[in-house]
Amino acid sequence: MRRRTLLALAGVGAGLVLQRVAAQAAPREIEITAQRFHFTPNRIALKAGEPVLLKIRALDFAHGFYIPDIDRRMDLIPGRVVEFAFTPANPGTLHFLCDNFCGDGHEGMDGVFEVSA
Amino acid sequence: MQRRDFLQLAAFGGGAVSIAGLAGCASLKGTPDEFYFVQLSDAHWGFQGAPNPDARGTLPKAVAAVNDLAEPPDFIVFTGDLTHTTDDPTERRRRMTEFKQVIAPLNGRTIHFMPGEHDAALDRGAAFKELFGDTYYRFDHKGVHFMALDNVSDRGTSLGPEQLEWMKAELAKLDPKAPLVVFTHRPLFPLVPKWDWHTRDGAQAIELLMAHENVTVFYGHIHQEHHFQTGHIEHHSARSLMFPLPAPGTAEKPLPIAWDPAAPYRGLGWRGVEVEGAKTSISEHPLNRAAEAKA
Numbered sequence: 001m002r003r004r005t006l007l008a009l010a011g012v013g014a015g016l017v018l019q020r021v022a023a024q025a026a027p028r029e030i031e032i033t034a035q036r037f038h039f040t041p042n043r044i045a046l047k048a049g050e051p052v053l054l055k056i057r058a059l060d061f062a063h064g065f066y067i068p069d070i071d072r073r074m075d076l077i078p079g080r081v082v083e084f085a086f087t088p089a090n091p092g093t094l095h096f097l098c099d100n101f102c103g104d105g106h107e108g109m110d111g112v113f114e115v116s117a
Numbered sequence: 118m119q120r121r122d123f124l125q126l127a128a129f130g131g132g133a134v135s136i137a138g139l140a141g142c143a144s145l146k147g148t149p150d151e152f153y154f155v156q157l158s159d160a161h162w163g164f165q166g167a168p169n170p171d172a173r174g175t176l177p178k179a180v181a182a183v184n185d186l187a188e189p190p191d192f193i194v195f196t197g198d199l200t201h202t203t204d205d206p207t208e209r210r211r212r213m214t215e216f217k218q219v220i221a222p223l224n225g226r227t228i229h230f231m232p233g234e235h236d237a238a239l240d241r242g243a244a245f246k247e248l249f250g251d252t253y254y255r256f257d258h259k260g261v262h263f264m265a266l267d268n269v270s271d272r273g274t275s276l277g278p279e280q281l282e283w284m285k286a287e288l289a290k291l292d293p294k295a296p297l298v299v300f301t302h303r304p305l306f307p308l309v310p311k312w313d314w315h316t317r318d319g320a321q322a323i324e325l326l327m328a329h330e331n332v333t334v335f336y337g338h339i340h341q342e343h344h345f346q347t348g349h350i351e352h353h354s355a356r357s358l359m360f361p362l363p364a365p366g367t368a369e370k371p372l373p374i375a376w377d378p379a380a381p382y383r384g385l386g387w388r389g390v391e392v393e394g395a396k397t398s399i400s401e402h403p404l405n406r407a408a409e410a411k412a
Contacts, residue, residue: 064273068310075273095311100272101238104202107313108370 027051034063037105064100088115150259152191153391158337159357163212164201168360168373196337197233197302234269242270268316275317312371356386
């Protein structure tokens, strides 16, 4: 087999690998905004086993984003996008909430991930 | 009327009475150093809304009821959310000043103030410190150690490393067998994390307290009586003086329970705590004792 052919095949193989890696590394992106005193959207449908990338933007305050069911939280910085990648393992409901006290209405600033099978 | 009579009457009148911690401190049993204190919590002065049509009248009722006690308590502690939150720093100070005026009839007794997140989170305790003093501190009373913690000035509901270090140093000075009462606003343990009813670094505080044999925690925040135990440490939350909240985890959100015109002030009240040697007795004092006795 000629060297040029070998290189071409190697190139195709590498491309397949890269494509597979790219497929695995490209979770569904979900944009969420945090603004006193609500998240938008605040009910988000997910599938168990499906990787997602949350892109969360606070508009007016250093809100928190806390998912107690998986014990993960992050501080949001107004004007910046904070990313969080995760894969829900099982069907059910995962709650999220603002856990940095942000004023009169903070207690109702929350939402849910509704995870289907 | 003797203090013991007062407590018995409180129990007879519908106030739930439970015996709390401090067990095992035999050295204090039978000593003359018995005393009681009053815990008031979550007055939310400045709140306006349907959950309490008598928002300006409720705290004065509690003040009058405490003043009507036959024997005054040794001290009174307010475990946070003295005022309802506001974005306006001037209004925050106005509410705090007015709160002090409303409770002025209690003057003459020692009062310990603590902040809640409604008082302190938005300005990291600045106004509270101006008007009430330190946000965390320690004192002793008749052989019992008291420690007031601040888990609200940090918007992230943490005590923070500085306060934890202070706590560790203070606890190191105490006899681990001596009774220790801790006041906080938020629960130190994860009561309902999805409602933010916890303290982010509360486990570290509890770990520090575990070395002490007789620890009882009194807190507020959840606007209802609740009793829980972590190891040998007991945690007792108090009622609010503005609106009750749902029982832990029983609603979608921790939002105020609607005012019931047929039973006004239901769920609101304050508490007396008698420290009697080796045990602590809690007497709940509903603002509408008659309605709650009927229920």
